[in-house]
Amino acid sequence: MKSIRLPMTKEDAVSLRIGDVISLQGMIATGRDRMHRYLFDERPPAAHIPFDLRGSVLYHCGPIVKKTPEGYQVFAAGPTTSMRVERYTAQVIADYGMRGVMGKGGMGAKTLDALKEHGCVYLQAIGGAAVYLAERVTKVAGVWKLEEFGMAEAMWILEVNDFPAIVTMDAHGKNLHEEIEKKSRSIFETLIAPRRGIAM
Template sequence: MIKLNIPISEEDIRKLKVGDEVFLSGIIVTARDQAHKLMVEEKPDFIRDFLNESVIYHCGPVVRKDKDGTWSFVSAGPTTSIREEPYQADVICEYHLRGVIGKGGMGEKTSQGLQKCGAVYFHAVGGAGTLIANSVKKVINVFKLDEFGSPEAFWVIEVKDFPLIVTMDSHGARLHKEILERTKKIAKEIS
């Protein structure tokens, strides 16, 4: 198990390989479909400092607002990443990201972006909403909450020991692609 703290250097991220299990700590940002569209079309600066050498998390959390106005995460597993495929590589390079967390892996364009700009794809366990919410220690800020709604907003959060597995690295390896090739052959045999 590798412990990784944000900010992450390019050198450290390039050491990671597919299959590595990681505990991630530091300040990260959630972003889904509307947020990615915005980051590519308008390149907003309000989120820039939070993203530099950090990580985007594909997640639409269940959140709670306490009486004193502070927010907390109740359930926060990953959402399907492939929906961000048209945007992801551009977002990685524009905002100097070191990684993306999601589920299901991503495509060729994102893989190129990871290789070019020095980042990896971390896979979280889909459906493990309560467990992951327990690793979110603090909600630092939220942007676009009224406009996008709570699942789609940018939530800036501090995480401690978020359990992840690298499934796309900065050298072009992609776990889901390898499994797909293998399983296609088996499917032919059993059909």
């Protein structure tokens, strides 16, 4: 498992290849549907965001966070489906300079092009492993737009340690999701081909 310290340099990001299993150390930020639409439509200057996204990872996640006397505590923080923010991601990478986008299920052609253009990778986190992943959050460093967007849609700034992920789209135009889809498609076509009866 390759350990990646955040913020990442462009060289770090470009050195990663699909299939690499990595673990993240450092600061990441969450953002899902509403945050992406906001960053895309309003294009707030980076200075207005209480966290420098450059070199960081934007994590598609709507966590469960509890306010305790000691501060915020992340209870559950698994990935959400990334494809829903496909429309916005290329521009958000161009505007804010993340080196990683993390979620689940992979993304589309526009994002893949943006990863190549800017030197960025897509990371798949383990879907549903919300407690395991929340236990890898060592600190909630801040939150942005909590009142306005609510708990799930706000941007949470999280410090993580040994946070596992798999590189599934890299800066060289390779897409592991696409390769798996292609292989399963040919098996699928054989399985549905006419004249293949099932033994009853």
